[in-house]
Amino acid sequence: MGLKTFRPYTQTLRWTAISDFSELSPRHKKPEKSLVETLKKSGGRNAHGCMTSRRRGGGHKQKYRLIDFKRDKRGVPAQVISIEYDPNRTARIALVEYEDKERRYILAPVGLTVSMRVSSGPGSEIQPGNALPLREIPLGTQVHNVEFHPNRGGQMVRSAGGYAILMAKEGEYAHLRMPSGEVRLIPIGCYATVGQVGNLDHENISLGKAGRSRWMGRRPASRALAKNPVDHPMGGGEGKSSGGRQPTSRSGVLAKGFKTRKKKKPSSKYIVSGRPR
Numbered sequence: 027m028g029l030k031t032f033r034p035y036t037q038t039l040r041w042t043a044i045s046d047f048s049e050l051s052p053r054h055k056k057p058e059k060s061l062v063e064t065l066k067k068s069g070g071r072n073a074h075g076c077m078t079s080r081r082r083g084g085g086h087k088q089k090y091r092l093i094d095f096k097r098d099k100r101g102v103p104a105q106v107i108s109i110e111y112d113p114n115r116t117a118r119i120a121l122v123e124y125e126d127k128e129r130r131y132i133l134a135p136v137g138l139t140v141s142m143r144v145s146s147g148p149g150s151e152i153q154p155g156n157a158l159p160l161r162e163i164p165l166g167t168q169v170h171n172v173e174f175h176p177n178r179g180g181q182m183v184r185s186a187g188g189y190a191i192l193m194a195k196e197g198e199y200a201h202l203r204m205p206s207g208e209v210r211l212i213p214i215g216c217y218a219t220v221g222q223v224g225n226l227d228h229e230n231i232s233l234g235k236a237g238r239s240r241w242m243g244r245r246p247a248s249r250a251l252a253k254n255p256v257d258h259p260m261g262g263g264e265g266k267s268s269g270g271r272q273p274t275s276r277s278g279v280l281a282k283g284f285k286t287r288k289k290k291k292p293s294s295k296y297i298v299s300g301r302p303r
């Protein structure tokens with residue numbers, strides 16, 4: 027795992043820093059056929075053809091990898107066959123094979139290598155890649171792929187380098203410190219995977235040029251101040267003017283510090299302490 031830089035033959039290469047993919051298994055360049063699906067691009071449009079997410083479109087063709095976020099094959103050990111690249115997420119994925127020859131993809135944590143064995147369910151060892159209920163995980167352990175509700179599958183802490191820390195256990199809830207710094211109550215019967223998500227150098231990647239963003243399906247974004255008043259509240263004016271008003275979004279919602287979370291949201295009672303500002 028590391029970054030690959032280039033000699034600055036061009037201005038693009040001067041700032042380019044991409045992954046060297048050294049942690050991937052060389053003999054598994056193609057994904058498992060039984061675990062991929064066709065991924066159709068939407069271009070940011072919904073079923074009615076209306077654009078709901080701007081600045082999306084184009085990009086390289088991709089196949090979606092079916093990831094086992096539930097880890098519901100419990101009590102059956104599995105062996106890691108390969109560490110692979112997934113174009114749909116920042117983390118690496120691991121192909122594991124169970125004793126009955128069934129294969130599944132899981133998120134690859136730090137320290138997981140080929141030929142290691144992983145398992146899920148009560149009584150599993152506390153080692154990277156094993157999934158256990160929060161009631162059996164020691165305090166201070168780093169976890170990822172955490173469930174919100176029991177048996178629903180991991181929904182939190184799944185991006186590269188992410189981890190949550192188990193702070194305390196009180197009654198039917200566990201206190202988890204999330205990557206944002208927020209401390210949240212999670213039912214103690216929810217499953218979590220031990221370890222930190224791999225591919226730690228993802229945060230240091232520099233694409234180097236606009237074309238690489240287009241390969242990833244990201245279209246250009248123009249500044250609000252460069253637009254006309256009909257297109258954005260902060261548009262118009264002579265020269266580089268701020269318009270004499272607070273920065274807002276295209277729809278007029280205040281930016282830079284305005285809290286958008288609903289004050290009476292039902293899930294607020296599960297937040298012990300908010301994330302630091």
